[in-house]
Each structure stands twice: as C-alpha cells, then as structure tokens.
Amino acid sequence: MKLWQKENTLNKEVEKFTVGEDYLLDKKLVYYDCLASIAHAEMLGKIGILTSDEVNKLTNELQNIIELDKKDEFVIKIEDEDCHTAIENYLVKQLGEIGKKIHTARSRNDQVLTALRLYYKDELINVSNNINTLKSSLNNLIKKYGHIAFPGYTHTRKAMPSSVKLWSNAIIDSMKDNDLLLKSVLKIIDQSPLGTAAGYGVPLKIDRDYTAKKLGFLKVQENPIYAQNSRVKFDASILHSLNQIIFDLNKASSDLIIFTMPSFEYFQLEKEFVTGSSIMPQKQNPDVLELIRANYHKILSYEFQIKSMGANLISGYHRDIQLSKKTMMDSFKIINDSLLIFNLIISTIKVNEKKCKQAMTSELFATEDAYKLVQQGIPFREAYKIIAKKL
C-alpha cells in the first residue's frame, strides 16, 4: 500500500514504469528519512499532536530501522515504491494506530526534499574531504619533484618554461576555488524544507524552527512553493560545483595523457596503472586517465539533464523531477571515484627528470632573451622583433 493509495490499484505496467529504480536508490535515503521522521515526531509532540509516549514509540522504531538499515536488513519492496512508504508501513505494522499518525502535518514531498538535502550535505562534505586529500598529494608531488622544469604549452605548442611545481599548484589553487564554490552552494542549500508539505504548507501550526535546528540546518526554507521549485535549482548548483571539480580532473588527465606519451614522457604512470591492447603487444594505455577525462562529460550531461528537465514547467512539484534522484546519486559516485583514483595516480606518478630536461629546448627561452634586450633599454616591441628574426 503506497502513501497515496486509496481503493483502486495501479496498473502493473504503469507501477513498474513509475517506480523505476526508486525502491533501490532509496536505500541511500533510509537513514536520512529516519532522522527527519524522528525530528518530525518530536516536533509533533512539542506542539501537542502526539503524546510523549507516542513520540517515544515512534522514535524507538525509527532508531530500529536505522539499525536494520546499517546491517542492510531494511528492505524496500517494489510495491513500497520508496523508502518513505516502506518506513511508514513498518511503523504501522509495529505500532498500529500510532504509526498512522507519523504522516500528520507533512507530505511525502517534503520528506523527499528533506532526506535528499541531508544526504546532499553529507555528500558535499565527502567531496570536500576528497578535494583536500588530493591537495595533500599534490603538495607531496611538489616536495618530491617540484623543482623539475618542463615545457609549458599554449595552443598545444611549446611556449615558456613550466615546472612540476607550477603545474601542481595550478591544480591546487583551482581546487581551493572549487572548494569555496562548493561551500557557498552547501550554505545556500542548507535550508530545512521540512514542513512545506506538498508545496503549499500544512493547515496546522507547526514548529519548523524546531525541526530545522534538530536536523542541523542553517535555517528554515520559509516559502513552500520555493521549497519545491528549489529542488531543480539546488540539484543544478550542486552539479555545477561538481562539474568545476571534474573539469580540473579532465584537464589534468588531458595533460598527463600527453605528458606520458613516449615521445615526451615528462611523467610516467606506474606499470600497474596502464592497460594493454588485445592485438598490439607493445601498448601501454592510460585508460584510467581517459576514463577520468570521460567522466567529466557524464557529469556535464547530468547537469544539462536536470536543467533542461525542470524548464518550461509551472511552479509546484512535477513527477519529472523524481528522475533526478538517480542522476544526483550517480554524480556523487562519479566525482568521488574520480577524485580518489586521480589521487592514487598523483600519489604514485613518477617524473622523468632526464626527459624533462631534454625537452627544455631553446625556443622556450625566446621571451627571456627578449627581456634581456629590454633590460638593455630596447623597447619590448623592438626586442621582440629582434629575437623573432633570429629564430
């Protein structure tokens, strides 16, 4: 029995189609929904809708669900549709009439929003931690190899001298800004939607400050229409901030794919990181870097999906948006996997000092040569032309 079900049943084909993978995905949300339900039950006690005995029984059973879930023993069936229904059904089964009261003053819509938002907050902090781990590894790379110079490129052409330090610090600085953006987004989404119900509030005086504080939200998201409309927007902002991170990994991987080519070999991947070819005995392929590079496009397309899916629709919840759940969960997995694997690469990669040195050919110093003339008093534009003629 679903939360919204009355007499009639849903066509089986339609049920399969509409439920989709929700009942599987929601495993990730059981914990968060229980937290929100506990806060909600306590609030209902505080405003006198539930007795303190009812509150205790409900919170105990919700704690039980959390424990079951930890042991992977809380099951969501396809007929349950999602974790919210499964949890309410469990409470009704355990507590009878009391279970039927948990849904007072809320809608599944704000349950979904609240559980997702708590989940997002944890995941964003995860990502931020993985960023920091990568920054440490890059700093270690600098300690080991930072002094080694190799060519800097513009237009995929040798330009001026670069170095392992310069290259690594570019990623570090970029990751710092990524983290700033991530934290800004985290702060913006850190609003409690609990109590906005289906987007138009509930006809009961509830204490939204209480649940917001209890759940650790920075503030209450006051406007219930905005609570619904913000789902697409917050998803999009999260994906954009993840996109900025994996853009850096895309670029760094692109660098390393070129810089580890045998023709250059400024960097060398560990043997156990490269893959071969089924036909060409000699091949040592950087598949791992190519897949990180490719993952950027997955995230990018996911961001586009959410942003196009949510457009041209009037205010208020639409089922369309439910599809974003999997998209968001996949995105966090892709980002965290990519950060961890890229971190593994940075932690083990070797710099080939000899090859770097060989590559530092004279044209890289043409600008320096021009500046030597500048320091003898020749205007830069003249100096530039003098050196250009010599090349």
Next chain:
Amino acid sequence: MKLWQKENTLNKEVEKFTVGEDYLLDKKLVYYDCLASIAHAEMLGKIGILTSDEVNKLTNELQNIIELDKKDEFVIKIEDEDCHTAIENYLVKQLGEIGKKIHTARSRNDQVLTALRLYYKDELINVSNNINTLKSSLNNLIKKYGHIAFPGYTHTRKAMPSSVKLWSNAIIDSMKDNDLLLKSVLKIIDQSPLGTAAGYGVPLKIDRDYTAKKLGFLKVQENPIYAQNSRVKFDASILHSLNQIIFDLNKASSDLIIFTMPSFEYFQLEKEFVTGSSIMPQKQNPDVLELIRANYHKILSYEFQIKSMGANLISGYHRDIQLSKKTMMDSFKIINDSLLIFNLIISTIKVNEKKCKQAMTSELFATEDAYKLVQQGIPFREAYKIIAKKL
C-alpha cells in the same frame, strides 16, 4: 586474464574503476559477439588460417555459449572485464590451443564495434516495431473518437477548432517521419567494421566481404580509422533519431497533462493509471505522463554526453568512448519503455465528448467568421479587422 594482459597485474582500484559496469552490461552482447566470432572463425578457415576441424570446434563451442547465454548461465566475471574476454577464456578452457587462435586477425576493438553494431541493428528494428504499434493504437483512437472536436491552441491560447483525428494524425505523421529517419540511420550504420582491428587494419589478407555478408551487413566499412571514429558518430545519430521519437512523446504527454486537467478534461486517463498524493486526498496525478515527458530529457542529455565526450580528441580509439555503452543501452530501454507505456495510455484513454463540446467557444470561430466576409468579397485584411472589433 584479460585479452591484453601480459605479466603485470592491474592495480585493484584501477581495475574496478576501469571495468566499471562493463562486465554486467556485456550480458546483452554475448550473443552478438558469438555470432561475429563464428563468422570470423569461418573466414579464418576460408583463408587457410584455421583448419576446418578447428573452425568446427570453435563454432560448436560458440554455439554452446549462445545456448548457455539464453539460459542466463554464461557468466562474465569482473576479472574477465567484458564479454569478449570471457568468451575467449571459455574457448581456451574448452579447446586449449585452438581457443588461442580465435583472436587471430582481429582486435577487441573491432569485436566491440561489431557486437555493438549488430545489437544496435536489432534494437533499432525493435524501436521501429514499437512505433508501428503506437501508430495502430492512434488509428484505433481515431476510429473511436476521431470525429470529436476540441480546441486547438497556439501560444497556449485557444486558436481554432482541432479534433481528436487531427491531433492523433499529427502524431502518426510525425512518427512516420521518425521511422524514415530511423531507417536512414540504420542504413548508414549498416556497415561491417569486422576486420578493421584496432583502427589500422591487420597485417594479413582477410576476407572482409565474407564476414560482412555472413553477418547480414549491407556493406563493409572499408576505412579502419573511420570505423573507429564512426563509433561516436553512429551512436550520436542513433540517439538523435531516438530523440526525435521521444520528442513527440514529450509533446503528446504535455498535451495530455493539460487536456486531462479537470478544468478541461477533453481526455480522461483510466483510474488505474493515475497516482495520488500522500497529503491531499483528492489528487489524481498523471505521473505516468510526467515521466514520459521527463524521459525526453534523459535521452537528450545522453545524446549531448556522447557528442561532447567524443570531441577534441584525435583520431583512433580512446577509452573514453567505452562509457557510451551503458548510455546507449539505457537509451534503448528508455525509448522502448516509453513507447510501450504511451501506447498503453493511447489504447485506454477516454475522450469526454461533452467537455470537448463545452470548450468549443465562439472565439475559436473568429477566423471562420472572417472568411465568411472574405467570401462576400471583402479583402482578408479588412475582414480580419471587422471581426476583431466585434470580439
């Protein structure tokens, strides 16, 4: 042991990351790879690389794999990485030295391309069949309700009279053009890549016409570099042709979401097709239509993913593109599910003749009124102004 493996092993984390879900996805390709391997083995026999006994043994075992696979008993392990490796490992296990000969004159790259292309061809025909089923249902809808007039809209404003027939035929005609495009794309991709190896051919005289004919391809894809480069392009063209189909479903669903609103109710969904709300007892929601509408954006984002993933890369295979396998498989599922569910809706939807009639208000006939004046000899532009003033 993977097809490309020599001594050294792959880092476990990297293996997990690079293999991804391939070993699961490839269940769909076992059958096609076996077909291609049989054709390949026979060709090797024909050009004298294999004896006819070897060919027989190989094709027998490949047939066995097909049988196992039908019973869902052919397992691809994560260490196998993909179906191609699993199949070769099976052959070596069963046939020893003979198994080691199956990979002569081919690369895993052309195996992947060939298996995928055979799979695509079957799926495209599936889609085409589902289009035809929907066209039939729409024709049935016309038979039942076609004569009923309801308002036609422009700018989401009542414009001129429309009808169930006109509306249904718009979808039918659009689906006919979708099918034309699908067939054009099918024809373009119907080229055998088998024998292009890793993108630069094989240093052996092989008979590519033989395998192409045997596998039912329209022609040989001659150029091996193009064989590789065409993967992204063909994937993109398939996705575009699927996108055109689901665009129609997105629009028709958007129509029905509006036309089934209680305020209009030109159409009525079966009770067993609507879902309710967990908080609002009265709600009857068209989730099923919203999800079809939303699926359009999944396909759109997948198309964008492939098209952006494959760009800015030089010729030749890159591992990036392997990620498109899941994207393509998911897309076929989404399209076919959406077509079938939309077909179910069209087969069961009711037209409310009374509500349609009520909605045929006078302003819908303003153009007709103007044309009555035109037929009395008044220039259209004058007639238009006369009628406009009256409204």
Next chain:
Amino acid sequence: MKLWQKENTLNKEVEKFTVGEDYLLDKKLVYYDCLASIAHAEMLGKIGILTSDEVNKLTNELQNIIELDKKDEFVIKIEDEDCHTAIENYLVKQLGEIGKKIHTARSRNDQVLTALRLYYKDELINVSNNINTLKSSLNNLIKKYGHIAFPGYTHTRKAMPSSVKLWSNAIIDSMKDNDLLLKSVLKIIDQSPLGTAAGYGVPLKIDRDYTAKKLGFLKVQENPIYAQNSRVKFDASILHSLNQIIFDLNKASSDLIIFTMPSFEYFQLEKEFVTGSSIMPQKQNPDVLELIRANYHKILSYEFQIKSMGANLISGYHRDIQLSKKTMMDSFKIINDSLLIFNLIISTIKVNEKKCKQAMTSELFATEDAYKLVQQGIPFREAYKIIAKKL
C-alpha cells in the same frame, strides 16, 4: 502596422524585446517569402479567390521586391517586425485593396515555415557542395602525399602504421556518410507547410498540391498541427546532420594540431596560416585549426538549445521557437565557413616525409611481428606474448 495589429499599440520596450533581431535576420528570407507569396497568389487565382488581373499585379510587385532585395534596397524596419509584414505593407502601399487580399487563406505562421524551409533546402545543398569540394581536396592530398606512412594512434599512443592515404580516406568516407544523412534529412523536411495556416488549417478549400509543386517541394505536409510541431524537429535534425560534419572537422583539426607540433611535424601549415604570440617571439600557432575545433561546440550547443527550448510545451505554435531562426542561420554560416577554411588548409598543407619516416619506430610493427609468428603456426595469443616479452 504589424500583420496582427488592430487598434492598440505595443509597448515600446516590449516591441524591442519581442522583435529582437528578426527584422535584420529576415533579409535572408525576403526572397523565399516572395517565391511563396507568388505561388500563393497564383493558387488563390486558380481557386477563384483572386482575379487573374489581381494575381498579375501581385506577382509583378513581388518580383519587384525580389529585384530590390537583390540590390539590397528592400528595407525591413523594426516596426515592420519581420519580412512578412514588410512585404505585405509594400504590396498594400503599391496596390491598395489588392494588397490586402494576399493574406487570404494563410497565416504568418505558414509563411515563416515555408520561407524557412525553402531557405533550409538551399542551404543544405550549399553544405553538400562544400562537402564535395573538401572531398576533392582530400583526394588531391592523397595524389600528392598518399603513399607517405606515419604513425597511427590509439589512446593517444603509437599503435600501428597509418598513412596520409588512410587518414584522408577516413575523412572522405565519413563525409560521404554525412552527405547521405544530410540528404535523408533534406528529403524528410522537403514537405510544403504552405496552407497549414496557424496550425489548424484554413476554412477555405485551397489547393495545397499546386503551391507545393510550384515551390518544388517533394510533397505536401498534410497535417497542420504536425507542420507546426515539426519546426523544432526539423531544425534539430538539420543541426544534427551539420553536427556530424563539423564533428569530423573537429577531429581532423585535433589530429592536425598534434601532427603539426614541432615534436612530430608530420604535417606543416603554410606560414600565412599560422599566428604568433604578443609576448613569445618564436610562436607559430594553429589558431585557425583551434577555431574550427571550437566551432563544433557552437553547433553542438545550438542543437541542444533548440532541443531543450522546444520541450515540455504543448502542441501548436509558441513564440519561443522564433528564437531558433538566428540559431539556424548562424549554424549554416559556421558550417560553411568551417568547411571552406578547412578545405583551404587541406589544399595547402604540406606533408614532411622525413619527419614521418623518423616517427615510424619499431614498436609500430609489433603486431606485424606477431603475425609473422602466426604464419609460422603459432596461435595468435602465444605469438602476442612472445613479442610482448621482447619489447
């Protein structure tokens, strides 16, 4: 006075915002609208709405507009909004009452659709011609340099021997398939929308076959709702077919950016094709290739703009779609410019035989070596391992 205007005037800010650049863009459509208007006037004569004298006067003035337009003397003012209004206003000014009759039995909507479709047909043929020019230049490149071998790459790593011929033919074959797709799309869109009015036909017996034949369309687009809904779809299909073309240019440019690096220099750009740096005297940058590469992403984004803009909307015209006009016109310009410039590059590029030869290092022949063992009877998988160990 706009075609739809009655008494009240449009707010000036709103007019500026809604007209946008239409009055400028429509210069490209004056000719096509005149052709369509001539066909329309003749048809009105044929069915007795206009006298033959009226038809003659209208067609004469429309021919005059075509002549004025050729000399760039037909002006569309911002108050005219678009070419359709400007043309009707001109006819009314010249012919008085007769001019007011030209709009009988049509809507601006089908004028826009018809003019655009005629314009698209011409532009698609243009593109096809530019494809053919490029194929010729590639064939000339093969004649001159085709025999020269250089390394083929997979995973951006040397793989097996390639050659100028193989590389050029990959582009030629791909362009042939592009042309097939383009022609398929051209055939699908080659339907006359004239007579579908605002999407629900006209309350008059008109002869749509006559105008379709007169304008050179393959067939009549029967269903008026589909005529409107197909705009987004046909725009999208055109953009997809253009996208396939510029994908090839993106890849070929990516190849050439790498292959012209001084470290490889298999190919050399003419001096007058490279640009320099304002600070680094030595730089010779392939900006021209980079911009062709980048243009791919413009087309890609335009395709997704149309595809996302048109979604989640009910059937029938929406003003949203008017924005696609500029997008389509820009796209044709980008494609044609890119094809012409890439053709110029291919016509002038040099192949450095010496550098190519130097790059043909032994690992490229590892597969060939393995096949020598195969021909001595060693199973391929063994041969592969023997050679791998030697490397």
Next chain:
Amino acid sequence: MKLWQKENTLNKEVEKFTVGEDYLLDKKLVYYDCLASIAHAEMLGKIGILTSDEVNKLTNELQNIIELDKKDEFVIKIEDEDCHTAIENYLVKQLGEIGKKIHTARSRNDQVLTALRLYYKDELINVSNNINTLKSSLNNLIKKYGHIAFPGYTHTRKAMPSSVKLWSNAIIDSMKDNDLLLKSVLKIIDQSPLGTAAGYGVPLKIDRDYTAKKLGFLKVQENPIYAQNSRVKFDASILHSLNQIIFDLNKASSDLIIFTMPSFEYFQLEKEFVTGSSIMPQKQNPDVLELIRANYHKILSYEFQIKSMGANLISGYHRDIQLSKKTMMDSFKIINDSLLIFNLIISTIKVNEKKCKQAMTSELFATEDAYKLVQQGIPFREAYKIIAKKL
C-alpha cells in the same frame, strides 16, 4: 600590424575567419583595457622599467582613448583584430618608442583576461541591481494583491490554496538565493590575472599586488597556469549563476502563461503587452512571456557551449576559448533584458480577484478537511482515507 606579427602576413580568408567579430565585440572592452594598461604602466614606473615621464605620457594617452571611446570615436579596425592591438597601435602612433614599451612584462593573454574580468565584475553588479529592482516590484505586487488566494498546483493539478503573496515570495526568496550565489561567484572570480602573461609568468620582477589593488581586485591570482585554465571555469560559473536567475523567470513566465489563459485568468497582462495573430482576429498572445521562457534555453546552451568547448584540452591557452567572448556578452544582455522586461510585467500585471475566487473550488480544501478530523483525534492516515472516500 597585429601584436604578434613579424614579417609574414596572414592569409586574408584565415584572417577574416580567425578575427571573427572580435573587432566589434571589443568595443565593450576598450575602457577596461585602458584601465588595466594605466595600472600596468604605473607599475612599470614603480619598478623602474619606465620613467615617470613615460608613465605620464602613456596614462594621458590611455585617458584620451577612454574619452574617445565614451564618444564612440575610438575605432577598432578588422586589421587591428582586437582592442588590445588597436590601443597599442594608437599609443605607438602618438608616442613612438614609448608606445612600444607598454607591452613590456605582459602578454595579450593577460590583457584579455584582465579586461574581461573587470567587465564581468561590472556586469555581475548590474545583474544584481536588476534582481533587486525585480524584488521591489514583487513586493509592490504583494502590497496591492498579496491577500488574494488562488489555486496552488502540483502535477499541473489543483492541490491546495496558494496566494499572490505566496507566489510572489517564492520568486523573491529564490532571487535572494540567486543573489547569494552571484556574489559568491563574483568573490571567487575577483582575482587579478594581470602579470600572468601567456600562462607562465614573465621573466621580470613585477609588482602584481600593485596592479591588483589599483584595479580593485580582491586578490592576486598567483598561479599563471591557473589564470589561463580558470577562464573557462569562471565563465562557466558566471553562466551557471545567470542560469539560476533565468530559471526563475522561465518558471514564473510558465506560471503566468497558464494563469493568464482565459480559462483561468488569475492574472491579466496589459493590452499593450500582448500580441495578436495575423489570421485569427481574437488572439491575445503572451509572446513576451514566451520569449523570456525561451531565453532560459539560450543561456543554458551557452553554458554548455563553454563547458564542452573547454574540455579534453591540455592546460594553457587555446584559441578555442576566444569564442566565449561573444557568448558571455550575449548572455549578460539576455539576462538583463529579461530581468527588465519581466520587471515591467510584474509592475503592470493585474490580478483578477473574481476569477481567483471562482477557482477556489472545494477539492483544494480536502487536506484542510482531513486536518479537521486529525484535530478530533483521528490518525492522519485514517482521516485522509475518510476524506478521500467522500470526494
């Protein structure tokens, strides 16, 4: 003569293709480049590369250019390529040898970055101001009509009571968060790239803090590789923050398109805001809202253009990115125009209290009815079912 030109000239076709519209677009950047050049000249004076007399002459001429530009009299020719060249050419023409010294210790690359970033900062503040204007207008709407209730929708179905106040505040709250994000992005990009040259610094001790402070940047962007790589990222973050704003306008316009339908008419657009049809005398179309809605998709596609264009490329400047200049400038125009026009609508729109009241039908109160039972002690889930049965 371009900044990078030596002896040889650029092929005319290639010049036209590579310069594109830069020479026109750069009108918007002349002012900012002059500011940056003045700061740069003063810094060169401070570190002893220029004499104070040279600095004075240069800054005077740069001030002259600013004045000329204000009067629209500073011309950038196509041969100049961009504003940076035009400005240096002007200085050389006016000051001879001294003019040739202005380019000391910088590259055109950091000029472009610096000018763009100053321009972005101003434009972002513009956007923020336009957001605030809209918030005021919404507050006025609340003052006038806020108390009026009309139906709230979920799944495009009547759900629970909403009101003008609730609806308006949803936009206001969303715009507040948009502004927070905008300001976060503004803070992140507020880093001075001046002095990073072509991405690898300059071989001179320059005072980057001085120029950064002088130009009003929050801080110096230390790493020169990151300065280059951040261009795509910062552009993308700006576009994302603009996207969030226009997403709200897309949704609010979608609401108003439905809510102004004659069948609902909760809101009414001013007569001078609606457009008509050329064939249907009765039509009053909300083109202005449709175009705002459509503009969302322009911004969305622009964001994806930048994000896909910049991917799969190694570190360092590529000419590809130059194409983003027009994209960014167009985006600011679209956002500001859309905000201003939407503000005009909100400032003039009428609420039809009578129609709103009529629409407040009983099913909107089903949830309230259920809660009346809850307050009589019936568990919510029971109350829900009791009410559902009555409907």
